[in-house]
Amino acid sequence: MEFGRNTGSPLWRQIRDDIAGQIRSGQVAPGERLPTEFSFAEQYSVNRHTVRQAIADLVEMNLVRVEQGRGTFAREPMLDYPLSDSTRFSDIALAKNCCPAGILLDHGDEQADRRIADALTVPLGAPVIRVELAGEVDGHRVFVSTAYFPQDRCQGIVSHFQQSGSVTKALAAVGIVEYKRKTTRVQARLPTPTDARVLKQERYRPVLVTESINVDAEGSPVEFGITRFASDWIAITVET
Amino acid sequence: MEFGRNTGSPLWRQIRDDIAGQIRSGQVAPGERLPTEFSFAEQYSVNRHTVRQAIADLVEMNLVRVEQGRGTFAREPMLDYPLSDSTRFSDIALAKNCCPAGILLDHGDEQADRRIADALTVPLGAPVIRVELAGEVDGHRVFVSTAYFPQDRCQGIVSHFQQSGSVTKALAAVGIVEYKRKTTRVQARLPTPTDARVLKQERYRPVLVTESINVDAEGSPVEFGITRFASDWIAITVET
């Protein structure tokens, strides 16, 4: 099947397969920027719309990612977030040797609603500390997380987090040196407008949501976390 | 805070909270149809658009589900799919005592592509059996699944499935009496048009995707399955 008009298959599909071949063969490295739509159009002697149709299909196939005003990029492989009883955010990085960063977005004192009280096994209305966190890998926002800590055991945890940048270290600083993931629920949703903005992703790209309860060595809950992962970047893996 | 105009909070939010209260208190049972938008509008003496804004927020809060042309329904609680090494589809049902059904949609012989070959540890191009399956609970489509079996070990598995309606029994019939889930990857995506149709869900509602490898007692792969769950109905739970 040679390239051109009237060859039986539509132009946009031929263009799609040509670009796909360049990516799969490694001629274009993951993360690298592809030529502009306009220059593709010149190269193949077609309209920009035709190139756009090809690219739209490559997005669907998850081979490229498009950013308005910036360009079209070959997709980096997705990051695996291994869901074991002791995974920390930094573990994502270890597997890919890239730099993770946790960013404190907001925090405050609240009273436990039904859901939080159930998860932390504290009375309804008990004081809890809320911490909003974002995570980046290689400059990409990959998750935003809301964590609740029982106030009686975690006094001052926010300032410890600000110093160390790590939930694990902050918990250790308030005397909880060992904690484990007990249960996790995984759901898929569309992001709230706020989450979409914080994750810098479009409103209609789904998020992977985990609700997890972390317990200390005695088995009593010390953290209830709701994490929204950018589904374009993160897959959760479970070994059983 | 009493109901009415000029009370400080917008009408649609008051209406939203009123309806939310009726659902949470159980005055409206899960799955039950709510009054029409028009009758809500009459009841609260507001425009239908005001009611629609309240309902849109209730959808966002996951308290109701809207079906075009049918009405607005109080959300049934989501089904938990526990992800252990030996969960079968029928386990969803046991927890909720409702009736599950597996439906064979399609099947065929294929040659393993890169991904399937890697998962099943067979050579590239080796013959595999593809089985497309849908799952229903209480008359709702909750998942659609594509499973690949190595042909040499699973000859005739399709007809066994047709007789028993169970993957477990079909595998047993070809001599694989024990198998375990080894690894699972969980992702969130938007459904393909086909999946959206089969799941009877809108194009922009996400699906939870699991890719799992099942191995026999000796640890060699006997099934590679890609399951797309309707994210409105199913959450995955992991105990660690």
Added chain:
DNA sequence: ACCGATTTGTTCGTATGTATA
């Protein structure tokens, strides 16, 4: 803080061939 250049996103319109009822 602003401007202009670059690049993708969206929406009009037009035309043609093909499959379908």
Added chain:
DNA sequence: ATATACATACGAACAAATCGG
């Protein structure tokens, strides 16, 4: 054979985001 719908392809214009100076 006719009408209708759909996919393909092109053209022009403008909106929106990004980036460098």
